[in-house]
């Protein structure tokens with residue numbers, strides 16, 4: 001039987017434990033429940049393109065051993081975790097940039113409002129100054145009229161008018177002082193907000209540059225990783241990929257494939273029974289943790305990759 005020369009791309013060395021596919025051909029074999037769960041299919045043909053296959057094999061489909069699938073799954077997990085890491089690093093920055101942009105827009109609106117309030121206050125001051133000027137004109141007029149009154153009653157009436165206008169002037173002066181006080185506060189607020197605005201604009205420049213740098217730096221790495229991820233996926237059948245994606249989505253840290261660590265699942269840290277561990281080391285079935293459902297691999301699979 002032709003041995004497939006195609007292998008998951010993360011594997012640089014030939015598989016130490018590679019076995020002819022026929023040895024894995026036992027689809028009827030079922031695991032007993034105490035042995036833990038097993039992802040049913042044992043032998044399948046993957047959709048890998050046999051671009052590395054030499055003339056010795058003209059088959060269009062390559063039989064992928066369970067071991068190769070495990071290697072591909074573990075490689076896929078490594079690559080996908082790297083992509084996750086890049087996205088986490090980048091993930092915070094666009095949000096920070098967005099927050100700064102929002103804050104800047106808010107500050108600009110507030111400054112605009114302060115400026116409008118300033119204009120209104122200045123208009124009020126002008127109005128009051130005009131009122132004072134009008135009152136002074138009236139007082140002058142009433143004083144002139146007092147020179148030509150015919151009786152005391154007319155004189156007293158004009159005196160009252162003059163007093164009233166003087167009160168108006170005092171009131172206007174009081175208001176002008178209040179408006180000027182408010183104006184000072186407003187210009188202080190404007191100054192304070194403009195300083196804050198400048199600081200935030202500087203922060204935004206820094207964050208934007210940082211983001212641009214990270215995007216430029218990681219774009220190539222990310223697309224390489226995504227390419228590697230796609231290459232690994234070719235060795236894994238659809239059903240298994242769907243399971244992988246589902247487990248990854250539900251699992252913390254996006255880990256769907258984990259190593260046995262100190263006789264325990266590297267994902268949930270529950271102990272794995274010895275018989276179950278033995279099955280995992282055989283590389284003949286895809287075995288998932290009976291507690292968390294993650295796909296389990298042993299050092300053997302990890303060493304093939306590293």
Ligand SMILES: [Zn+2]
Pocket residue numbers: 265266267268269270289290291292293294
């Ligand atoms: Zn687990």
